Amino acid sequence: MKQKSALITGITGQDGAYLAEFLLKKNYVVHGMRRRTSLFNTHRIDHLYLDAHEPNARLFLHYGDMTDSSSLTRIIQKTQPDEIYNLAAQSHVAVSFEEPEYTANSDALGTLRILEAVRILGMEKKVRFYQASTSELFGMVQEIPQKETTPFYPRSPYAAAKLYAYWITVNYREAYQMYACNGILFNHESPIRGETFVTRKITRALARIKCGLQDCLYLGNLNAMRDWGHARDYVEAAWLMLQREAPEDFVVATGEQRSVREFVEVAADKVGIKLRWVGEGVEEKGYDRAGNCVVAVDPRYFRPTEVETLLGDSSRARERLGWKPRTSFTDLVAEMMVEDLKEAECEEMLRPHGFPTVFGSRIAS
Ligand code: NDP
Ligand code: GDR
Numbered sequence: 001m002k003q004k005s006a007l008i009t010g011i012t013g014q015d016g017a018y019l020a021e022f023l024l025k026k027n028y029v030v031h032g033m034r035r036r037t038s039l040f041n042t043h044r045i046d047h048l049y050l051d052a053h054e055p056n057a058r059l060f061l062h063y064g065d066m067t068d069s070s071s072l073t074r075i076i077q078k079t080q081p082d083e084i085y086n087l088a089a090q091s092h093v094a095v096s097f098e099e100p101e102y103t104a105n106s107d108a109l110g111t112l113r114i115l116e117a118v119r120i121l122g123m124e125k126k127v128r129f130y131q132a133s134t135s136e137l138f139g140m141v142q143e144i145p146q147k148e149t150t151p152f153y154p155r156s157p158y159a160a161a162k163l164y165a166y167w168i169t170v171n172y173r174e175a176y177q178m179y180a181c182n183g184i185l186f187n188h189e190s191p192i193r194g195e196t197f198v199t200r201k202i203t204r205a206l207a208r209i210k211c212g213l214q215d216c217l218y219l220g221n222l223n224a225m226r227d228w229g230h231a232r233d234y235v236e237a238a239w240l241m242l243q244r245e246a247p248e249d250f251v252v253a254t255g256e257q258r259s260v261r262e263f264v265e266v267a268a269d270k271v272g273i274k275l276r277w278v279g280e281g282v283e284e285k286g287y288d289r290a291g292n293c294v295v296a297v298d299p300r301y302f303r304p305t306e307v308e309t310l311l312g313d314s315s316r317a318r319e320r321l322g323w324k325p326r327t328s329f330t331d332l333v334a335e336m337m338v339e340d341l342k343e344a345e346c347e348e349m350l351r352p353h354g355f356p357t358v359f360g361s362r363i364a365s
Helices: 014-025 069-079 093-098 100-120 157-176 198-210 231-241 260-270 315-321 329-353
Strands: 005-009 029-034 059-063 083-086 128-134 179-185 217-219 250-252 275-278 293-297
Touching (some): 005 014, 005 069, 014 029, 029 069, 069 100, 128 157, 128 231, 198 217, 198 260, 231 250, 231 315, 250 315, 260 275
Parallel strands (some): 005 083, 083 128, 128 179, 179 250, 217 293
């Protein structure tokens, strides 16, 4: 059988790293697009990378950017992939309120640029295209649980940009008979989740509090409800979507829902931290007299418009892809806590020797 090749945009992100590992295990040649940054941004995939001169090298990186058509067209022409996974995006909902135009450029127009590049290069019958769509499309939910037929109601510049990307993917499928599909993925996390998303912010902060490196955990809306799964399980669903006879869009979710507050409670329980909840505007820091760790609400983390509740129904993916989540919520939290504790313990050891920020920035997130 011919060895398949895949191009992953966003390979340096959480999902890109898990997907690259998954595809390499399936014997793919994997091409990843990375952007130029002033610091290294490949730490999530370093363990997968072999120097291009090595005979066994099957992972290759190319510089490009979602806002630069010329780089996208060049990379697709050069790599001639069988499958394209479009994961690159400004993926932070809160940041999209600060950078709405850039978010639209990279997340909405960036998707169009890839689809157009495929068409211009005459590859529309050869390439299979996966678009990283999102449960944020449901926004102000119109139906519980949300499935493929639930109406969309985006609540952020990020979600509005992803709405365009969703529909342009559908349009290229219908207009040019491209194999193009949307994975409407609900929140998925892991130990390599970006540090400013709420789950990782919580596990990282609790680990640092446990090691005496941090005083207090500040959060925004504690009542937001999310359907949280493991990223490792979700990239398998993305791959399965491109292995079918005909393209179709799929919701990927666990079907279980927890609040941000519950996430904190389960994570704190794993490390034996007792919690004291402090409301908005109350000035209290660190451990209280009873030895409880303070979790405080800071309105800075509220969003101009919030998505209060998300719960997915992934029956279609379960029936037609044979997919199901493998990792339970408590196992996910435990895995994240264990890894963040290891990092915090290293930082605790190194700090007296003058390495205070080796494991990330101390700027509040
Ligand atoms: P991350 O934020 O971890 O990764 C995003 C990736 O996109 C990084 O590799 C980043 O590069 C890259 N990127 C961002 N902007 C550009 C740009 N202009 N040009 C090129 N590359 C760019 O996201 P996740 O891995 O969590 O998510 C992957 C995709 O799935 C995203 O599109 C996200 O919106 C979507 N999604 C995620 C869900 C989740 O719960 N994780 C749920 C549903 C959808 P760099 O490393 O240099 O920053
Ligand atoms: P989300 O993820 O917006 O769902 O988008 P995030 O973890 O940022 O927020 C989840 C919920 O937690 C609330 N929250 C906080 N969020 C952050 N980041 N920081 C806080 O301090 C905090 N306190 C409370 C938020 O208000 C929200 O309700 C993620 C991203 O991966 C998107 O790219 C993806 O499309 C969706 O998931 C599905």
